[in-house]
Amino acid sequence: MKTIAILCGGGPAPGINTVVATVTKVFLKAGYRVLAIHEGYKGLFGENPDVEELTFEKADCIFTRGGSMIRMSRFKPKDEDFSSRLFVKYGIELLVTIGGDDTASTANRLTKYLSACQLEVKNIHVPKTIDNDLPLPEGVPTFGFMSAREMGVNIGKVIKAEAATTQNWYILMSMGREAGHLAYEIGKSIQAATIIIPEMFAHTEITMDKIVRLIISAMLKRRVCGVNSGVVVVSEGIFHFLKDEDIAASGIVFDYDAHGHPELSDVGKAQALNKIVRRRLQAIGLNIVSRPVEVGYSLRCTDPCAYDLSYCTTLGIGVKKLYEAGCSGCMVAVDINQQVIPVYLQDVEDENGKIRPRLVNMEREEVKFTFSEMMYYLTDADREAARQFVDNPEEFERTGILGY
Helix, strand or coil: CCEEEEEEECCCCCCHHHHHHHHHHHHHHCCCEEEEECCHHHHHHCCCCCEEECCHHHHHHHCCCCCCCCCCECCCCCHHHCCCHHHHHHCEEEEEEEECHHHHHHHHHHHHHHHHCCCCCEEEEEEECCCCCCCCCCCCCCECHHHHHHHHHHHHHHHHHHHHHHCCEEEEEECCCCCCHHHHHHHHHCCCCEEECHHHHCCCCCCHHHHHHHHHHHHHHHHHCCCCCEEEEEEHHHHHHCCHHHHHHHCCCEEECCCCCEEECCCCHHHHHHHHHHHHHHHCCCCCCEEEEEECHHHHCCCCCHHHHHHHHHHHHHHHHHHHCCCCCEEEEECCCCCEEEEEHHHCECCCCCECCCCCCCCCHHHHHHHHHHCCCECHHHHHHHCCCCCCHHHHEHHHHHCC
16 A cells, blocks of 8 residues: 655644644545654664554544644664665655754755665655744745744733833743744844844854843843833854853853753753843842743644644645655745745755754844844943943943944
């Protein structure tokens, strides 16, 4: 019997079940057997894989739900872990991988492996991440991003109201790794006092001192403007660029996940950053209360919003369209006209075969205007007014901190 298989890698994102359900339904309708491979690549290449045959009834029950009915894994296989065993055993003709940049990078390697083994197995990747950092056509999000943004904005609006009511400051940390899309969109949507994302540091090295000074710059600028509260939205991706000695000097203790990405072991990133900011505020004599808020895991398994329900349905149908067109080694995507297109993984890989991340385009007019017109930071024109709060306002001027 003609057979396809689906696996999910990395962390969850809203819309996974919608993609799984759609792929299942369209291939069942065409007479295929559809298998779910649990535990991602660990299940695909393991000795005792957990394989489940999917039905219309199961697919129809899950398609609007958050989370993933196919259990996920962050296992990142080495070349020697690759095996054709499962493909041969079940006669799999198409492997559908659902995941972010790490899962896509492994899918890229797997496509080359299957070709070298002369196996007639196609591989189509469905780009999933709330980070929105996979290289899709301009203006086209990864699935899950819009749902995460919506929930993140709802949380941010409440935190902003809390800040204004209590006349305090909040540091809201969002997920994002190297790319600041989620932090940028949340910060813009709630009109945060400032947004801090890795892409801002194009002309200078990211350090903890610069991050802290940017936050205090926003606080001082608002003080100059007669405002005593605000929310700063920070992308967790800034931590991925800090040097080990900078992290050690800050007193932060990191663990690392299966992909080598830093994770805080004892406290969250927002809590750690807030402690450093409060120490600096005390050192310069600023009586400001700041509090931390993490916006991360709470976004990943929310039910998909209407946009993602429709979008993920299109992507699921698109998998079948690309498969029937003979495509393999690609991501399923849509263009700005909602036409299904392939984005071939080999066309977006770096010199090491890893998929290049899509970053926030700081030169885009809308982004430039948001930072120049909506964000709060000290300039040289604020020096005299700011001296009533600190002795050395020059230290907190944005141009000096960012090198331009």
